[in-house]
Amino acid sequence: MVLELRNLVLGLLFWLCVLPWAEGGKVLVVPIDGSHWLSMRDVVRELHARGHQAVVLAPEVNLHIKEEDFFTLQTFPTSYSQEEFGYIFQRHRQMIFKTHFLEKFLETIESMKNGSMMYYKSCSELLHNQLLNRHLNESAFDVVLTDPVNPCGALLAKYLSVPAVFFLRFIPCDLDFEATQCPNPSSYIPRLMTMNSDHMTFLQRVKNMLFPLGMKYICHINHSPYASLASELFQRDVSLVDILSHGSVWLFRGDFVLDYPRPIMPNMVFIGGINCANRKPLSQVCMLPLCN
Ligand SMILES: *[C@@H]1O[C@H](CO)[C@@H](O)[C@H](O)[C@H]1NC(C)=O
Numbered sequence: 001m002v003l004e005l006r007n008l009v010l011g012l013l014f015w016l017c018v019l020p021w022a023e024g025g026k027v028l029v030v031p032i033d034g035s036h037w038l039s040m041r042d043v044v045r046e047l048h049a050r051g052h053q054a055v056v057l058a059p060e061v062n063l064h065i066k067e068e069d070f071f072t073l074q075t076f077p078t079s080y081s082q083e084e085f086g087y088i089f090q091r092h093r094q095m096i097f098k099t100h101f102l103e104k105f106l107e108t109i110e111s112m113k114n115g116s117m118m119y120y121k122s123c124s125e126l127l128h129n130q131l132l133n134r135h136l137n138e139s140a141f142d143v144v145l146t147d148p149v150n151p152c153g154a155l156l157a158k159y160l161s162v163p164a165v166f167f168l169r170f171i172p173c174d175l176d177f178e179a180t181q182c183p184n185p186s187s188y189i190p191r192l193m194t195m196n197s198d199h200m201t202f203l204q205r206v207k208n209m210l211f212p213l214g215m216k217y218i219c220h221i222n223h224s225p226y227a228s229l230a231s232e233l234f235q236r237d238v239s240l241v242d243i244l245s246h247g248s249v250w251l252f253r254g255d256f257v258l259d260y261p262r263p264i265m266p267n268m269v270f271i272g273g274i275n276c277a278n279r280k281p282l283s284q285v286c287m288l289p290l291c292n
């Protein structure tokens with residue numbers, strides 16, 4: 001039954017890219033800058049190759065989102081400079097390589113605070129840009145493709161009443177579970193960044209229970225401004241989970257070979273193979289004493 005439903009959803013939502021005889025659709029792409037965009041760009045290229053029209057929406061100040069011939073780039077002005085933006089990305093990259101748990105945790109908070117403030121600024125400026133929103137509304141997009149780690153694309157989709165397809169590696173704070181009402185037993189599902197496996201000792205399970213509390217704090221810092229922005233736009237109380245519940249399909253760039261198994265909902269699809277689009281042969285490595 002679940003499999004059938006899943007196939008149905010897959011069929012419905014992939015009509016855009018699967019049916020070569022289907023009329024070309026109009027896709028509004030709201031990417032996140034950096035490496036996130038690099039994997040999304042391949043999808044946009046493929047959509048274009050299959051006759052769909054993609055408009056990529058990005059702030060004027062960005063790292064990697066540049067004009068290409070397989071999409072239309074629509075930029076919008078921001079109140080921060082390229083230098084301010086580049087500095088935050090640089091600090092974030094340095095943090096990734098820290099291994100000390102507490103240090104990493106504290107730096108993560110600071111880096112996310114800074115980064116999310118800037119992302120939020122650009123999101124607020126985007127959603128308050130009436131001229132641009134009128135134009136986007138009139139463009140009558142069929143679908144919004146976005147990475148929900150930055151909820152701006154999801155919020156914009158909800159605001160424009162356009163279905164959203166989420167394209168993500170993962171999202172912190174179990175927001176995917178909450179937004180899709182997916183079962184989430186913490187005794188079996190290792191939490192993000194805990195380094196636990198799906199077989200946990202008692203103490204690891206305790207860590208698995210406690211760690212999300214810290215993450216919730218980070219997520220609160222990161223996400224509460226979006227809930228306020230949404231509440232302002234819709235003139236009622238809107239939570240982040242409400243915004244993310246707008247997603248029709250969740251495409252996870254993961255795989256149960258790479259990640260631990262977890263419950264999924266019928267509108268979740270694992271497309272981990274997409275990360276191997278540009279594969280290269282492994283270079284030969286000499287491991288003593290196997291060399292000869
Ligand atoms: C965060 O921003 C503050 C003030 O702008 C800056 O001093 C600090 O280095 C930044 N930290 C990170 C991790 O980006």
Ligand SMILES: *[C@@H]1O[C@H](CO)[C@@H](O)[C@H](O)[C@H]1NC(C)=O
Nearest residue numbers: 133134136137138159160161
């Ligand atoms: C989009 O256009 C429709 C029809 O003109 C209108 O009812 C709706 O309020 C507009 N939405 C936004 C977000 O501007």
